[in-house]
Each structure stands twice: as C-alpha cells, then as structure tokens.
Amino acid sequence: SFVIGNDVLNGAHPIWAEDENGTKIPLNIYGSDLHINGKSVQGQIDSNKSNIKNLGEGVAGSTALTAALSALPQTSKESKLSCGVGTGAYSSRYAVGFGCASKVNKRVDINAGGSYVFGGSKSYGGGTLDSGVVKAGFVFKLGELNKPTQISMKDKKVMATKIGTLTDKNEKLQNKVSTLMARLERLEKIASRDIKSKDLALIKN
Structure with missing residues (x-):
C-alpha cells in the first residue's frame, strides 16, 4: 500500500x-x-x-x-x-x-x-x-x-682531397703488404726444400 x-x-x-x-x-x-x-x-x-x-x-x-x-x-x-x-x-x-x-x-x-x-x-x-x-x-x-657548427664548401673539398690521398696511400700499403707476403711464402718454400735436401744427405751418409 x-x-x-x-x-x-x-x-x-x-x-x-x-x-x-x-x-x-x-x-x-x-x-x-x-x-x-x-x-x-x-x-x-x-x-x-x-x-x-x-x-x-x-x-x-x-x-x-x-x-x-x-x-x-x-x-x-x-x-x-x-x-x-x-x-x-x-x-x-x-x-x-x-x-x-x-x-x-x-x-x-x-x-x-x-x-x-x-x-x-x-x-x-x-x-x-x-x-x-x-x-x-x-x-x-x-x-x-x-651557433651550430657548419662545414663550408671549401672545407668539404679539403676534407675530400685528404680522404682521397689517404685512400691512395692505403691501397699502396696493401699492395706492398701483398708483395711482402708473397716473398715470404717463396722464402718459406725455399727454406723448406733446403731442409729436406739436408735431411736426405744425412740419411744417405
């Protein structure tokens, strides 16, 4: 209700x-x-x-x-x-x-x-x-x-020249290293043959 x-x-x-x-x-x-x-x-x-x-x-x-x-x-x-x-x-x-x-x-x-x-x-x-x-x-x-550091066009050219010079020097050094390694391998082969010849001579005697 x-x-x-x-x-x-x-x-x-x-x-x-x-x-x-x-x-x-x-x-x-x-x-x-x-x-x-x-x-x-x-x-x-x-x-x-x-x-x-x-x-x-x-x-x-x-x-x-x-x-x-x-x-x-x-x-x-x-x-x-x-x-x-x-x-x-x-x-x-x-x-x-x-x-x-x-x-x-x-x-x-x-x-x-x-x-x-x-x-x-x-x-x-x-x-x-x-x-x-x-x-x-x-x-x-x-x-x-x-001021932000900005590289001028002249500085860029100088840096590019230096990088190119370093690249050339690096290639020349690599060529020299390759030549020296080849010579070293030849010397090792010659030395190995001499040792074998001496060993054979000792065996014969």
Missing part, C-alpha cells in the same frame, strides 16, 4: 510503500510515469544517462585531439618551414592533425595547427564538445645563441 507520513520531515511529508505486514518495500510506479513539477522523472534519468555517455565520448575525443596536436612540429630547426601530420587515438576515438612551424628569425619561431576527431561533436546537455580544435604558439629565444 501507498503511505503518506503524517509527520513533516525537513519541510515535506515522507512517502513510502508497505506490504501486508507493514514492512516498508520499494515503491514501484507501474503503468504510468512519475512527474515532479511537471517533469518526467524517468525522462530526466534517461536524459542524464545519455548526456553522461556523450560527455564520456566527448572527453575521449578531446584526448585524441590533444594527442594529435602533440604530434605536430613545434619548431623548425633545419629549414625555415616545417609541416607535419599527426594522429591520436583514445578509447576508440581517433583524430588527425596538421600543422606547420616556421623560423621567423634567429630568436622567434611560430607554429600553428589543428586537429579533427572522427565521429562528430558530442552534446552533453549543457554544452557541446566540438570535433575540431586549433592551436598557435610562439617560441622566443633569450640570451646568447649558440
């Missing part, structure tokens, strides 16, 4: 259900919808469940977007302009990003890019988590700059 309490608790009458023994049991709304202030309780529960699910998917998509952005180039080192493509994945949400970094001068670098998550944006009731994001950054180098 449905019971409405006579006492007022916290400004309201408590309600509950009882069985035939007067024991409190769960209150089951069957065959109709329970409304509070004109709003369906079950509808609100279903809406909250859907919003929570969409929010979770949106957070996963945001994580994938961030991962894709993190894979993009931040600074350009060897060239004045560098571009790249990045990908990100998290909890079955996948994103792809594209961005570029440019060296404005010796002390300033800029980078910009964006990423897009597949599956579209997700609405969670009070707002929407979009499917795309963009970013821009600036790098300012302070203090003394360390």
Whole structure:
C-alpha cells in the first residue's frame, strides 16, 4: 500500500510503500510515469544517462585531439618551414592533425595547427564538445645563441682531397703488404726444400 507520513520531515511529508505486514518495500510506479513539477522523472534519468555517455565520448575525443596536436612540429630547426601530420587515438576515438612551424628569425619561431576527431561533436546537455580544435604558439629565444657548427664548401673539398690521398696511400700499403707476403711464402718454400735436401744427405751418409 501507498503511505503518506503524517509527520513533516525537513519541510515535506515522507512517502513510502508497505506490504501486508507493514514492512516498508520499494515503491514501484507501474503503468504510468512519475512527474515532479511537471517533469518526467524517468525522462530526466534517461536524459542524464545519455548526456553522461556523450560527455564520456566527448572527453575521449578531446584526448585524441590533444594527442594529435602533440604530434605536430613545434619548431623548425633545419629549414625555415616545417609541416607535419599527426594522429591520436583514445578509447576508440581517433583524430588527425596538421600543422606547420616556421623560423621567423634567429630568436622567434611560430607554429600553428589543428586537429579533427572522427565521429562528430558530442552534446552533453549543457554544452557541446566540438570535433575540431586549433592551436598557435610562439617560441622566443633569450640570451646568447649558440651557433651550430657548419662545414663550408671549401672545407668539404679539403676534407675530400685528404680522404682521397689517404685512400691512395692505403691501397699502396696493401699492395706492398701483398708483395711482402708473397716473398715470404717463396722464402718459406725455399727454406723448406733446403731442409729436406739436408735431411736426405744425412740419411744417405
């Protein structure tokens, strides 16, 4: 049975259900919808469940977007302009990003890019988590700059000449070693024949 309490608790009458023994049991709304202030309780529960699910998917998509952005180039080192493509994945949400970094001068670098998550944006009731994001950054180098060591074309030619000379010398040394080894083998053969001749002479005597 449905019971409405006579006492007022916290400004309201408590309600509950009882069985035939007067024991409190769960209150089951069957065959109709329970409304509070004109709003369906079950509808609100279903809406909250859907919003929570969409929010979770949106957070996963945001994580994938961030991962894709993190894979993009931040600074350009060897060239004045560098571009790249990045990908990100998290909890079955996948994103792809594209961005570029440019060296404005010796002390300033800029980078910009964006990423897009597949599956579209997700609405969670009070707002929407979009499917795309963009970013821009600036790098300012302070203090003394360390100049990279670069080899000039003249130095490269000098080094190439030295390497060629060393290669020629190495080949000549190898040829000399081969010649000396051949002579050594011949001397060993001659010495071996002399020893055998002496041994035969001793046997005959």
